Structures are given as C-alpha cells and as structure tokens.
Amino acid sequence: MAVLNEEQEMLRDMAREWAVNESPVTEFRKVRASGEPEAFNRDAYATMAEMGWAGVIIPEEHGGSDFGFMSAGLVVEELGKTLTASPLVMNTVAASAIVLGGSDEQKANWLPKLASGEAIATIAVDEGATHDPSKIETSVSGGKLSGTKAFVHEAHGADLFVVAAKDGLYLVEKGDGVSLATRKLTDQRSHADVTFDGAAADKLANGGDGLLDDVLDRARVLTAAEMLGMAQQVFDDTLAYLKQRVQFNQVLASFQALQHRMADLFADLAQMRSAVEAGLQAVDGGFGVARAATIAKAEANRVMHTMANEGIQLHGGIGMTDEYDVGFYLKRARVLEQSFGSSSYLKDRFAKLSSY
Amino acid sequence: MATQLEPATQTDEDAFRAEVQQFLADNFPDELKGTNNALSGVDGPTNETPAQKKWREAMGARGWGTPTWPKEYGGGGLTKAQAKILEQEMGKAGAYNPIGGMGVMMFGPTLLEYGSEEQKKEHIPPITRGEIRWCQGYSEPNAGSDLANLQTFAEDKGDHYLVNGQKTWTSGGQWADKCFAIVRTDKSDKHKGISFMLIDMDSPGVEVRPITMISGTSPFCETFFTDVKVPKENLVGEEGQGWTIGKRLLQHERTNISGGGSLARLMGQSLGEIAKKYQPTGDDGELADAVLRDKIADFEIRWNSFLLTARRAVEESKAQGGVSEISSVLKKLGTKLSQERSELLIEIRGLQGLGWEGDGFRDSELEAVRGWLFGKATTIYGGSTEIQNNIIAKRVLGMLDHQ
DSSP, X not given: OOOOOHHHHHHHHHHHHHHHHHSOHHHHHHHHHHOOXXXXXXXXXXXXXXXXXXXXXXXXXXXXXXXXXXXXXHHHHHHHHTTOOOSHHHHHXXXXXXXXXXXXXXXXXXXXXXXXXXXXXXXXXXXXXXXXXXXXXXXXXXXXXXXXXXXXXXXXXXXXXXXXXXXXXXXXXXXXXXXXEEOOOTTOSOEEEEEEEEEEEEEOOSSOTTHHHHHHHHHHHHHHHHHHHHHHHHHHHHHHHHHHOEETTEEGGGOXXXXXXXXXXXXXXXXXXXXXXXXXXXXXXTSSHHHHHHHHHHHHHXXXXXXXXXXXXXXXXXXXXXXXXXXXXHHHHHHHHHSSOOHHHHHHHHHHHTTO | OOOOOOHHHHHHHHHHHHHHHHHHHHHSOGGGTTOOOOOOSSOOOOOOOHHHHHHHHHHHHHTTTSTTSOGGGTSOOOOXXXXXXXXXXXXXXXXXXXXXXXXXXXXXXXXXXXXXXXXHHHHHHHHHTTOOOEEEEOOBTTBSSSGGGOOOEEEEOSSEEEEEEEEXXXXXXXXXXXXXXXXXXXXXXXXXXXXXXXXXXXXXXXXXXXXXXXXXXXXXXXXEEEEEEEEGGGEEXXXXXXXXXXXXXXXXXXXXXXXXXXXXXXXXXXXXXXXXXXXXXOTTSSBSOHHHHHHHHHHHHHHHHHHHHHHHHHHHHHHHSSOOTTHHHHHHHHHHHHHHHHHHHXXXXXXGGGOOSSTTXXXXXXXXHHHHHHGGGGGTSSSOHHHHHHHIIIIISXXXXXX
C-alpha cells in the first residue's frame, strides 16, 4: 500500500466502509436480477456522488475536489472489492477528457453535472472487439459525427459520450442520431454498440495530438485499480476458504502444495499493487504517464488473470457454483482484461515506448 | 503534499552536506572516480593500490563506511537523514563505499544487537575500518534448507569449547580472517541446542577447501574443524540462543540478496537496447523477431513492477518504522527475475552469449555467462525460494504448519 496522506486515508476508509456495509456483492446480485440494461443502482450512484466520489479528479472551480487519480483509484479499488456496479470509472475517465481538452465553456457546461452525479458520461473509442485506437473510422463533417463504436462501457446510463473520431475527440449527447444495441457480456454490466448517425458533435479542441492517448492511459490506470481491488478480494476470500475447509482431517491451509501457490499469488499481488499505484501516481505527477500506465494495466491483466483462475481452482467445486461469489470476479476480470489494452497490445506498446 | 521542513533542520542538513563535500574533496582520490573496490564477501584478496588504501583509511577513520553505526564502536553515528545526504554526495562525486563484506552486511548489525560490550569493542571497530574479513559458518552437508539439523559440535572444556565438524558453502572462506558460526552445544534439543560463536580462521585445526562451481569460479568453500579450540568469551549471547541470533542475521542477508538497497544498480541496461545490437530490426526500428520482442517486453514489464515493489517496501518501512510485509517476497521475486533476465540475454545473443573464454567474446559477454551460471545459486542460498514460500505462507499469511 502506497504511503497516503490524511485526506486519502479518510477517503479510502469511507469508501471501504460504504462498500462493505452498503454495497456488498449481494447488491450486485440484485442489479443482475433486475435485468435492467443500464445495470447499476441509481440511488446508490447518487449517494456515491453526494460523497464526492464522482468529482475526485474534477477541479474545485467546477464542483469537484481535485484530489487526483491516486485518490480516485483508492475509491475504485474499494468498490472493485465488492463488484459494485456503477459508471464511476467511465464517468471519471470521460470527465478527465473534458478537463484535459475542453474549452472553458465545455468545462463549465459539463464538469459540475458530472461531479454532482446529475449527468453521467462515458468514452466511446474502439470500433472492434479488440482494443486498437489506431483503427478509427468515425468521422465528423459540418459538426455532425458518424460511425459505430463497439462494446461501449456504461453506454445505457450515459447522458454524454466522449467519442474518438479520426481528427480528435468530440462530445456527443445522447439523443437524436445516437442509437444503442445492447451487447450482453459475461460480467452482466452495461455494454452496447453505439451508432452515431450525423449526431451533433462538439470538439474537445485543447488537448493537443496526444489527447486520446492521455485519456486512454487514464482509463487504463483506473481499470487497473478496479482489477486490483478484485484481485485482492479473490486472494483474501481464497485464503479464508483454505483456512476453514477440512479434507483428510486437516484444513487445506496446512498443505504445503497449497501454501506455495498462495505465496506465489501473494508475490504477484504485491507486484500488481506496486504497478497500479505507480500508474495512478504517474498520472498525478504528469511524468512518464504512458509507460507507467502501460505497466500498470499489463500487470493488472497478468495477475488478475491468474488470480481469478486460481481462485476458482483453490475453491474447488464450490467455486464453480453461482451461489459463490468467486465466479463473478472471473467473469468481470476477463471483460476488463480485454478493455483498453489486452496483454499483447500492452506489451507491443511497452516495446514501442522503449524504442525496440 | 510537500513536507514542511523546520528551518533549523534545513540549516543543519545544509551544514552537514557542506561537510561531506569538503571531506570528499580532501580525501577521495580523483583516479578512483567511477571505480569500485568495495570489500565484498566473495571476492578474492584485495590488492589495494595506494589510492584505494588511502580512501579506505579515510572513510574508516571517519566511520562513514558504516554511517549509522554507533560512534563509540567506530561507526559514523549519523542519523538516517545524514546517511542519505552522504550517499547522495558520494554518488555525485563518483565515490564508492570501500567498507563492505559480510561483516558490514550481516555480522556487524547482529553483534551490535546481541553481543556483549567487550565483544562489540573488540570486533566492530575493525569492521568499520575494513580491516577484517568475516565469513559465515552456517550450512553443513546435511543442513541446507533444514539448517537447524546442523551437527558441528562444540564440547564444553571449561574455559574453552572444542569444535569438531564440517561447514560448507562458506562464502569467501579461503580469504576470511574470522568466522561467525552456529554450532551445536546440546544434542538433545534441535533448536535450543544451537549456539552462536566466533572462530578465528587461523586457529589450529581449521582447514578450508575451495569448491569449484559450474561458473568456473570458487567463491564458496568447505570448512573442516578438527579439535579447534574456541575461547568461551567468543560465545555470543547465551548457550542455546544461537538459533534466535542466527535467524536474525539471516534477515539482514535476505535484504541484501534481494537488492532492496540499490535499485539503480539492479535496473541494468534495457534488454531491448541490447537486443537491437544482436538482432535484425525492421524499417521502423523494431526488432524483427516478434516473438523475441514480446518475450523481452513481457519480462521488462515484470522487472519494472518488481523494482517498484522494492521501492514501495522501502517507503512503507520508513513510514511505518518497521519492516514492510512485502519484504519477504522481495528475495523470491528478485532472484527469480534476475535468473530469467540472464536466460533471456543468452537467447538474444545466441551462441555468442555462451562464450567461456577467448578473444572472440567481449568482456560483457563473458561476464554475463559467468553471471548466468553463478546466478543459479541465488534461489538456493540465503533461504531457498521454497523456504521463502514457507515463510510467506506461515508468517505472513498465517497458514498452518505442514509438518
């Protein structure tokens, strides 16, 4: 755990307490059971926004607290532990696009609403099933944007899309010229292919050529923070299970074959935490962001992948049941692993950033 | 959040920095800039040049080779903040610390904690001056990972012990002046029958035979004790306390092997950079062998997150004033990744990366081969990876004893 300041400790403790008491995995089960495509609890999100979580990276003059990404990551990690379904991550990433690239008017228009929870935003970048921001066909002509975005996270709940077009990022409000086709994925959360057909688009003109990369790096570190919380929870649950499950007249935790696998996972988790925290801190420091975000998401992918598989295996047959939570983590893990950079994409990016 | 330093503290630190700069200007010979002749545990005899001798003596006299050790025993008596300044200024001046080896890394800190006043006065000052080499008498042919199974016996003869037995993997034993050893004083209790004592390597009955390793070097020895007399005043702590003291010393060893102290050194040159010198690249400057490129990137990402973990462990232990719970994983991760790096370096260089000797190989290539082979020892010594896994599972994760 990174060394935190007092504000950050308070924020984390508050998020932990709320997640454990008000948003345990049973809440996610209710969301799943409701079958609503937007797949989150509006009342719960309103409470989160009231506690200031939707505005953690938004400047104070626009209604946020400007605590930064490390702080946002702490909240997201705690919510990841209990699989809290909400648009918080995507809203934060979309808000960062406006903070980085928006005009004064765009900021004043949108940031206070995104901070208060009155409006929700998400980003729409990829046009295929695999993350590849170099393959964008969406274009804008005369202020009208057209193209189809694939598997957009939190599309159903969003009022505003930050859309990547060939010549930059645009703000598009849900409404005329915007249609959704639901894509139900294993994680039971909100995903949709979004078709823009001449929708009114307002360019984010101030972020420079690197704006899309900057926004995606923020998506990578925050997604990695959610995965960190999930991996930590799978590890803790698995360890607790091994300590109480008895076979051959002894608890499983006393078997050395299992002890060494847990030691390996513990070491993996330590590396994942270091990489994710360093990624969040790099965004706040503004230095070496691309590299740090790449390492953060790559390590999150690697460790979460193994952790989810081992979590199931070490739980044994009970881990295969819907009644147990561990399977939910596996299903969410793979969706996040493929979002904003698979491991092969990130390794290629790391090599490019290192000039080989 | 910037920490507001008290004005007085800032002034003190500035004054100390100036003192260090003056000391380095007066004492560090220009010709040694960027070199390193530190006393280590496994190197051969030091043939010091006059300049190296002068530098070692200057640092020793000041106690700055062991900056935070107490002044009364020859240490520098510096605060952690001052030691940091010393390190920074030495780095800027290209100066190395000439005082090192097992005495500094492992034995000294342990003796300061458990030794008697007389023992500290006798043994610590020569370590701070880099005059005495220590070796470690721990492992035996039948006591490796199961170290407490050691059989070397010290028989009570009134004013002295009579020691008989064999130690192995004695690092630098052939060059050492003294040995800190764990030996059995009681055969009836596995752990409580062990005592920690200090043995002169030139005592009659001590015989040292170097072991040639797969790397072609002989950094380790077998050490035989036949009726070796050890004075009673060389017992550290009490009889039967040796396992406790010996384990404490191993904590210092693990911290050193994992390299927790020196990240920049561990970082090394980018493997991708090296690969571009040995392997074809495309028009875009990228390695043409996509599979190798992927392997290198995969490794370097994990290497980076290990280095970040080592840094985090240091920050956490500073903030908490104790040892971070992840310190126990550093040895396991660091040694494994270093081995992986050596293997990847061979794949990058092909057979050119497997040279044993001859003009057809660069020094860097030959050193890498020896390093690759010797590196196989790192996951075995200092508590093997399997022992580290036991420690993590039992002490950190609270999983029950498997025995």
